[in-house]
Amino acid sequence: MTAAATPSSREVYRDTAVRLLPDDERLVCLDSDTGLFNGIDFGTAADRYINVGIAEHTLMGVAAGLAREGRVPLVNTMAAFAASRALEAVKVDIALNGLPVRIAATHSGVSAGHLGPTHHALEDLAVMRTLPNMTVVVPADAATTETLFRQALEVPGPVYLRLGRNATPDLPPGPPVRLGKAQWLRRGSDITLAACGPLPVLAALAAADLLEQDGVTASVLHVHTVKPLDTEALAEAANTSLAVITVEEHWGAGGFGSAVTEALCDIAPVRVHRVAMPDAFVSVAGGQQYLARRSGITPQAIAEKAAAVLGSTRRSRP
Structure with missing residues (x-):
């Protein structure tokens, strides 16, 4: 657990999303003032980055509305907030309707350990996996994050993508990464x-x-x-x-x-x-x-x- 670290999963997700947005008109990046996208140049897709502020419940409602109109929203917030503060909207607005919203939940587990129990996400897998229509994905390194995120974009219903805060070492080589296949x-x-x-x-x-x-x-x-x-x-x-x-x-x-x-x-x-x-x-x-x-x-x-x-x-x- 002390090998050289690569970029964090949230950074890999962000960089992949920024590369994909200009060429995929379906994608809309919705932020909750996470700071993850500070200073990022979205180029021709700049009008499809929307920061709704620290309003996670509203964030999910906006995502549901956009998804109803044919968009694929990329929703960015902390895992602790996605699985608790915004859960009603995730359940009723997104999962109930089987909408193609991608919830990029950062700071999962105790990766926000410096912020205390309010920001720990130790219940989110239990919560999200019980929701019908929800796909739950937990990448374990940088390479699998990009691969699984790209594959998740083609899932017809909602996806919960559990991401960390910190850089972690790469996994050893293994079989090709396929969503749904261990x-x-x-x-x-x-x-x-x-x-x-x-x-x-x-x-x-x-x-x-x-x-x-x-x-x-x-x-x-x-x-x-x-x-x-x-x-x-x-x-x-x-x-x-x-x-x-x-x-x-x-x-x-x-x-x-x-x-x-x-x-x-x-x-x-x-x-x-x-x-x-x-x-x-x-x-x-x-x-x-x-x-x-x-x-x-x-x-x-x-x-x-x-x-x-x-x-x-x-x-x-x-």
Whole structure:
């Protein structure tokens, strides 16, 4: 988790959006005074950048209206506000009508850790994945952010794009990134570590290295699309591993781990254990990596959980 960092996912999203706007008349960039676009030259698309100010509920209503008229709004706000302050409008105006609004939600997880619990977004996956018609995407590095954002533009309904604030390292090479299809970053035969988001995926990869030192081979599955889940990949994980461990920068209740557990209960029952943020508000200020480590999102914690799960599973077998 200390490799050289690339641009943050929100910066990659911004730069990609600015490149796309001039050539795609459908696109309209709606801002809530985030500062992300300060000093940006939109060129011939300047009239399709609209800053509605710090009014997130209104922001979603404007986006719904534009989408009704054939536009594809790119809505920019913090994840904490999209999933709480503006939720009624997201549900009633956007999701209910299946409108093609792209919600670019920055500062997800504890990446706004310096601003305290009001700006932490540890409930947003639970909220957004329950909305019918909503696609939920969580890129884990710069390259996947651009690819998934471009692919998300072709989704017929609304999309929630969960972005961070800080730069994070690139993931190792893997299969081509396809929205709705999880990436196998590593193959093993003992346990599958299914991770969602930049720090969790990096921690899962490092945990697999730790486990290998003890003779345990772990698969690492990068699940960048939380809804719709890649149930085919999850079923493969269940059928080729003794257990599945999910890792996320989100509260345990209702998030990525819950989604995986729900899916596997139906398609391929297997032991699922979750590594997630504790069921408590993060009461201290600090950087994202510090708060994630403090909350147990670490390679060591994942490896220890895996070892304990494997030991218990093997002992319980006849």
